[in-house]
Amino acid sequence: MNTGLKITAFAAALAATFGTAYGVGEGLDPVVADRAPAHDERHTPSAPGAEKGDGRTGHETPPAGGLQISEGGYTLDLKTPRVTAGHRTELRFTVRDDRGRAVTEYRREHDKELHLIVASRDLLTYRHLHPARAADGTWATPVDLPRAGGYRVFADFTPARKGAENLTLGADLAASGPYRPQELPPATGTARVDGYEVELTGTLRPGRASELRLSVSRDGEPVTDLQPYLGAYGHLVALRAGDLAYLHVHPGGEPGDGRTESGPAVSFTATAPSTGSYRLFLDFKHDGVVRTAAFTVHAGEQAPSSGTPEEHSDGHGH
Structure with a gap:
């Protein structure tokens, strides 16, 4: 074709x-x-x-x-x-x-x-x-x-x-x-968007709740002044490859609760309904702009700590 x-x-x-x-x-x-x-x-x-x-x-x-x-x-x-x-x-x-x-x-x-x-x-x-x-x-x-x-x-x-x-x-x-088909990017533990680097740690587990931590840095320095966005310092959406099943992901803490810091790490609790590949989209706000970092992960496997960071420049509309 x-x-x-x-x-x-x-x-x-x-x-x-x-x-x-x-x-x-x-x-x-x-x-x-x-x-x-x-x-x-x-x-x-x-x-x-x-x-x-x-x-x-x-x-x-x-x-x-x-x-x-x-x-x-x-x-x-x-x-x-x-x-x-x-x-x-x-x-x-x-x-x-x-x-x-x-x-x-x-x-x-x-x-x-x-x-x-x-x-x-x-x-x-x-x-x-x-x-x-x-x-x-x-x-x-x-x-x-x-x-x-x-x-x-x-x-x-x-x-x-x-x-x-x-x-x-x-x-x-x-x-x-x-129309041109594209393949899902390989799994990597780091994503780049607009000069920011986001590192993912943790494991998305089938049938079990687990913590995912995403740490934001810019120019090699941790970002410690993330701005609130949708009631948290980040908003995470997870979609399953193949059928695009939508996962509800819950943030850990919220701005102003006296214990949640404004970066560089943002934590979430998620449960995968099955094994397979998933795409994670992290929305975070800094300097008044909302940006999106994207990752490919495999449920049940630890997030890779090495490899070429994925570049994600997709527009973020509201």
Whole structure:
């Protein structure tokens, strides 16, 4: 197959089935607030006999999110299923309840009513967006996806209804244009972005909670004055290669709690639902700018301490 082949938006969506999409481009200026509660943690017992990272069975594993368009009586209605690569487009969607009504009331978490993640199927393009909601429940945000192919849209939210749990719903998005498949970068313990270097230590474990520490430096000096971003000194999203399962990752501590330092290290607790390769995206704020460092990791394996640092210059839109 000629990798420079032009494909239509429909073909881009078909390519998503095989996990092929990619892009790096400019994002939008961040809109950042300073404080919010953490996500609600949800845990579901794993199937009997399921193997865990420590070789034992019977532990509870949090369910992966984003694999379903409908869950818990709510549906993600993506009104913009196709865009053109390299063109700024307004992405519009609605969350509907089990009666088909648009949801208009949400619980604020991490300073926002809803977090929108857009990732390419090959996990090399990443956008963390915060759309605006109209009175009728329609959400909208501009997006510019740089390369053609398949993408996944994740809506992370908690309805305001009493007893409602945090949900992550997912829907497919296609970007038309010249398409070239890309491979997942190799695992490395260090990433570079805009002159910053971020080092990852810790292990992402299947079926077990573990700590991931990410230390930020610039010009060889530790960054000790990270700024609050979404209620923490960093925000981490983990996606599983292949099906793009979305993991809820929880920060350790928060600004102003009297024990959490503003860098250079930011810690998180995460549990992988299975073995396999994952892509980690760390958003951190310094000098008034939000940047994203990306890593490839394999669940159950210690983060590599050597190798060529991965360069990540993908835009970060809000």
